[in-house]
């Protein structure tokens with residue numbers, strides 16, 4: 001009955017090509033708003 005210790009897989013991180021932040025894959029970069037080479041979030045620029 002000892003199961004489930006490895007159920008949770010660690011999220012895969014990738015590096016944002018726009019700002020080099022480490023971000024989880026499959027989400028838009030919270031720093032620059034880019035995802036898959038396209039800007040998909042509006043992020044306030046400094």
Ligand SMILES: [Zn+2]
Nearest residue numbers: 016019029032
């Ligand atoms: Zn970014």
